[in-house]
Amino acid sequence: MLKFFNTLSEKKESLKPRHKKRVQLFVCGPTVYDYSHIGHARTYLAFDCIAKYLSRIGYKTYYLQNITDIDDKIIERAKQQHTTPKTLARMFEKLYHEDERKLRITSITKYARATDYIPAIVRQVKTLLKRGHAYEIRKDGYYFDLATFPRYGALSRRTSLQAEDAVSRIDESLQKRNKGDFALWKFSKRGEPYWNTELGKGRPGWHIEDTAITESIFGPQYDIHGGAIDLKFPHHEAEIAQQESASRKHPLAKYWLHTGFLTINGKKMSKSAGNFVTIRDFLSTHENAALPFDATTLLRYFILSQHYRAPIDFNEALITHARQSLITFLDFEKRLSSYAGKTLKMHQGEDRRMTTVRNTIFKQFEAALENDFNTPQALGVIFDAMHTMNSKMDTGRATRNDVIHIRTLLTSLYELFDLRFRTVSIPKEVKSLVTQRESARKEKQWQRADMLRVQTSALGFSIEDTPQGPIIHPTYQ
Ligand SMILES: [Zn+2]
The missing domain is CATH 1.20.120 (Four Helix Bundle (Hemerythrin (Met), subunit A))
Known part of the structure; x- marks a missing residue:
């Protein structure tokens, strides 16, 4: 019987989907304003493997992922790069899909862009207003009123009194009723992108896109919500508050699965610390023609050999261990x-x-x-x-x-x-070095021959001298 650790109950629970052999899985996708890094890869690879596993043991799995293509970070980055938020978001969305293809992440049934669900977002905000869970701040936007949702904090075991400690810029306003209240719809300032809707000219808050998307595709309740552990608060709490207040149905998702942190040599990954490893960086620096597997297989094995909830401290020694x-x-x-x-x-x-x-x-x-x-x-x-x-x-x-x-x-x-192995073919460059070494040896230029052997070995190949001539082996053997 399959069991998962449910963050909501803090217990391992047997998986009992709402519809027998069908599983609805939603995982928070990327905010497309930059390259994805290996911390993202960790979460996406873990859920790719979980989704494939569910299918393998007989569940019909619908895996839904959102793409945050409108957000403060996107607007800010677009400004810096003198482009429009939409152009920037589309470009990084394309790069995100490229990364996923390279990582062989193929289990996602549907990607849903936030901006394709504006009518659903507006509908949900209107329901929350009608039911007294939301209020308007003039010239600012609509906010969720945390005082109307006593269960707030049940997932992260925090109370709304602590809610102020993780609020993004979009949620800032001096006139909020409670400190932790978050924006559902923000009126756009001049020069910012906006949608002209019944709620006024504005754009959605971060949390509302997920529930508008899942409600449109799964309905007000579904089986599994997944994501990185740092999204538990306030993002996932906010999702629960919104959707359960709008539908008056509990729970939004039956099981909450969270992947552990990924640090680099003990430090949080950040651009300013200079330890930011993108998926692309990893794949290009670890691709080695002398090895019988590609860098994707190496990364998949490295990530999946750890438990999805355990923290990973990434360092090269661990990668070497995975390679071995x-x-x-x-x-x-x-x-x-x-x-x-x-x-x-x-x-x-x-x-x-x-x-x-x-x-x-x-x-x-x-x-x-x-x-x-x-x-x-x-x-x-x-x-x-x-x-x-x-x-x-x-x-x-x-x-x-x-x-x-x-x-x-x-x-x-x-x-x-999804580990794939290949036969190593000897690159032309290596063959040519070995030929040059043979002539050097014939001419008794031992030093040169030695240097050529060192060069060959640096490319990952060794030379075995036999009476029939040299045989080239990949060094890993
Ligand atoms: Zn999300």
Whole structure:
């Protein structure tokens, strides 16, 4: 039985979707004013894998993500770059989709842009006004009145008295009834983009776009709301307050899943600290033709080998460790193939016992995933199984069934994480260096030959000199 840790109840709960085998999942998407960084990648990869897993175990999953394409940050950045907020937002939205394609994030059913839902946003604000949950501040905008929603703070376990400590610029106004009241609709100042609606010329607040979008597509209630942990307050609290006040239905989402923080060498990622790693940066600096997998596989493995709720402190030593783990899988498979080819004879009579073993390993693997999608625990099961198999191969006790079972287990992992392996082809540059080294050697220019070997090795390849000539190997072997 699949269980998730629900931030709302602070407990692990069995997943019981509202519509039997269908799951409605909404995850907060990007504000498109800059490149996405690896902190974003962490959240989006975790939910991509969770969504794919839900489909794999038989749920029909509808994964919805919003795109915040109107916001203070977008307006500000557009001003700095002498462009319009719309042009800037469309450009970064395109780049965001490019990043997702590169990361093989393919589980999202629908992307919904905030600006495509203005009529739904206006409708929701009007409902809140009619029901006494919202009020107007002249020449400023419409605000949600926190005093009308006593449950505020239930998700983050904060009270509205503390609500003032995370308010964005759009929510600032001296005339608010309560400090934590947030903007639903802000009248636009001169030069700012606006929509001319029944609420007046203005633009939506940040929180209202999500509930207008989810209500339009899922209705007032749905199964899972996901996002990064820093969105829990005030963003997700505000969503709950708005939607539950508008519909008078509780809860907005049955399960709230939050991904942990990602820091870089112990520090919060920020442009000013100079430790901002974009997805693009990561992929280009970690792509290596000498490795049998691409940088996407490396990043997917690195992120998914950690539990989605655990904080990650990113550093190169961890990436190196992830790279080594991937190589371990390949080395193991190589040994498996050679063992199967050379020594494998069917040990009759062991079949039934091996099926039980396989079932036990598989059950452990699946149990780890069912336990709040515990991928590190699932990986632990695989590493243990590989260890056992290695000992069996050492003594020649491994059977054909053993080989089949461990291969199936590894394939399940590769599919779940979407890890892809490739055969390394030797780049022209490397071939040319080796040819040059051969001529240097013939001419007894040992120093030059040595230098060429060093250059080859820097590109990730080693040279084995044989009587038949040099053989080039990728160094990872
Ligand atoms: Zn959101």
